[in-house]
Amino acid sequence: MNAPHCHALYSVAQVRAMDRRAIEELGIPGYELMRRAAAAAFASLRRHWPQVQRIAVYCGPGNNGGDGYLLALLAHEAGLAVEAHALAEPTGKGDAASARAACERAGVPVHRWEETSSLPEADVHVDALYGTGLDRPPQPVAAALIERLNRSGKPTLALDVPSGLNADTGHCPGVAIRASLTVSFIASKRGLHTGQANAHTGRIELATLGLPESVWQEAPDARLLEAATLPPRPRDAHKGRNGHVLAVGGDHGTAGAIRLCGEAALRGGAGLVSVATRAEHLFALNAARPELMAHEVGGPQALAPLLERATVLAVGPGLGQGAWGHALWLTALDSPLPLVLDADGLNLLAAEPRRFDRARQVVLTPHPGEAARLLGCAxxxxxxxxxxxxxxxxxxxxxxxVLKGAGSLIADPHGRLDVCPWGNPGMASGGMGDLLTGVIAALLAQGCSARDAACLGVGLHARAGDHAARKGERGLIASDLLSPLRRLLNGLDA
Structure with missing residues (x-):
């Protein structure tokens, strides 16, 4: 998305308020907004599929359907073979009804879609069924059409929102269009960028419809992260200025988790990284990564002197929930040091909840299962x-x-929220969370606030995953991210 406001994400209610403001305060007729939306979407269609000759447009009864009728009209005027299929008649005598009438007057065939109808031959299908107006599963006839479009093997252009996708949350309560391209109108809807949405939107483009800046009066509900890194280090830098991360974890049989966390902290720029772990892991850690200072820690008393030397804690990878892990967890949580809490560190927190001092820099990094335990829900x-x-x-x-997953979210206690636009399915493999914990801890150690460390760390981690996936998503492993992570942190890759 290369349009103004493309990193600002809004709720559906906010976008509807913008739409009303444009109509009521700026005097732009609703039909004119519909015409602009259709023109923007048709321009995107021609740009992405310049050889297209035949299109089919599927229109619902609301304004999203009106956008579809006007796009069909533009395609007809451009000499393309086009037909429209109406899921239902437009409601009332509003703009959508006017758009359908204009379409029919121009000679575009409009057919009533029935459950027994056959998909027409088309190079591109256009989804104009629901837009932002759906927060429930599609009706059976619409659901059957959506499933057939998804199986057609032909690209689909979604107008504003892929039908069936909740534009506020990114959740699909039923079947939803799997679009190749989504052209979103006026402002970016937050739900297009997280969760299930990632499997349905395809490429996203924003069309602001030529509206003046006065339309965007409200602060966005959330923002997409932008690519960022740390500034260059001063020429007289030394390791003491870049913090000392203490990674706590690695119960019996889980040396890999704490090693990944520690190595990510090193690659993330921490000046020193110590590992507090079981005695059985020391030889392997020293042999594989001698830069990690590995220490046998049998309990809280052995952890205390390491805490005195550390500036940041990373707690949870491979920690376990037994007596050993629980005792170290309690000791770490009682420390005033900045903290990143992951994995079993979060599961222990779910069992024994506590609020952190807001002055303490604390980052929690749950996946949805851990988040559910923390919030006591499914x-x-x-x-x-x-x-x-x-x-x-x-x-x-x-x-x-940090709520991990497709389109990871970063929220702070004041309600500010950022969304990560990077990452790929290859990152759904073991050890990725351990890596993220180490990266965020390293950024805290170098002076970032908890929010900045989380935003920058999530972004770097996901972008490194995308770089590593250039060799293929399947078979991607966590340690593949370490090399691109270092390059990105130093601004050597875009």
């Missing part, structure tokens, strides 16, 4: 509204919360 509740879940986590624990 995973389905988390995924139904990831925005609400992330904000609830941040408020409940007075900490910055």
């Amino acid at each position: 995973v389905a509740d988390i995924e139904r509204d990831r925005f609400a879940a992330a904000r609830s986590l941040a408020r409940r624990f007075d900490a910055v919360a």
Whole structure:
């Protein structure tokens, strides 16, 4: 998305208010907005599929359907073979009805879509069924059409929102269009960028419809992260200025988790990284990564002197929930040091909840299962509204919360929320969370606030995953991210 406001994300209610403002305060007729939306979407269609000759447009009864009728009209005027299919008649005598009438007057065939109808031959299908107006599963006839479009093997252009996708939350309560391209109108809807949305939107483009800046009066509900890194180090830098991360974890059989965390902290720029772990892991850690200062820690007394030398804690990878892990967890949480809490560190927090001192820099990094345990609900509740879940986590624990997954969310206790636009399915493999914990801890150690460390760390981690996936997503492993992570942190890759 290269349009103004493309990093600002809004709720559906906010976008509807913008639409009303344009009509009522700026005097732009609703039909004119519909015409501009159709023109923008048709321009995108021609740009992405310049050889297209035949299109089919599927129109619902509301204004999204009106956008579709006017796009069909433009395609007809451009000499393309086009037909429209109406899921239902436009409601009332409003703009959508006017758009359909204009379409028919121009000679575009409009057919009533029935459950027994056959998909027409088309190079591109255009979804104009529901737009932002759906927060329930599609009706059976629409659901059957959506499933057939998804199986057609032909590209689909979604107008504003892929039908069936909740534009506020990114949740699909039923079947939803799997678009190749989504052209979103006026402002970016927050739900297009997280959770299930990532499997349905395809490429996203924003068309602001030539509206003046006065339309965007409200602060956005959330923002997309932008690519960023740390400034160059001063020429007289030394390791003491870049912090000392203490990674705590690695119970019996889980040396890999704490090693990944520690190595990510090193690659993330921490000046020193110590590892507090089981004695059985020391030889392997020293042999594989001698830059990590590995220490045998049998309990809280052995951890105390390491805490005195550390500036940041990373707690949880491979920690376990037994007596050993629990004792170290309690000791770490009682420390005033900045803290990143992950994995079993979060599961222990769910069992023994506590609010953190807001002055302490704390970052929690749960995946949806851990988030559900922390909030005392089902995973389905988390995924139904990831925005609400992330904000609830941040408020409940007075900490910055990173809700991981497709379109990771970063929320702080004040309600500010950022969305990560990078990452790929290859990153759904073991060890990725351990890596993220180490990266965020390293950024805290170098002086970032909890929110800045979380935003920058999530972004760097996801972008490194995308670089690593250039060799293929399947088979991607966590340690593949370490090399591109270092390059990105130093501004050597875009």
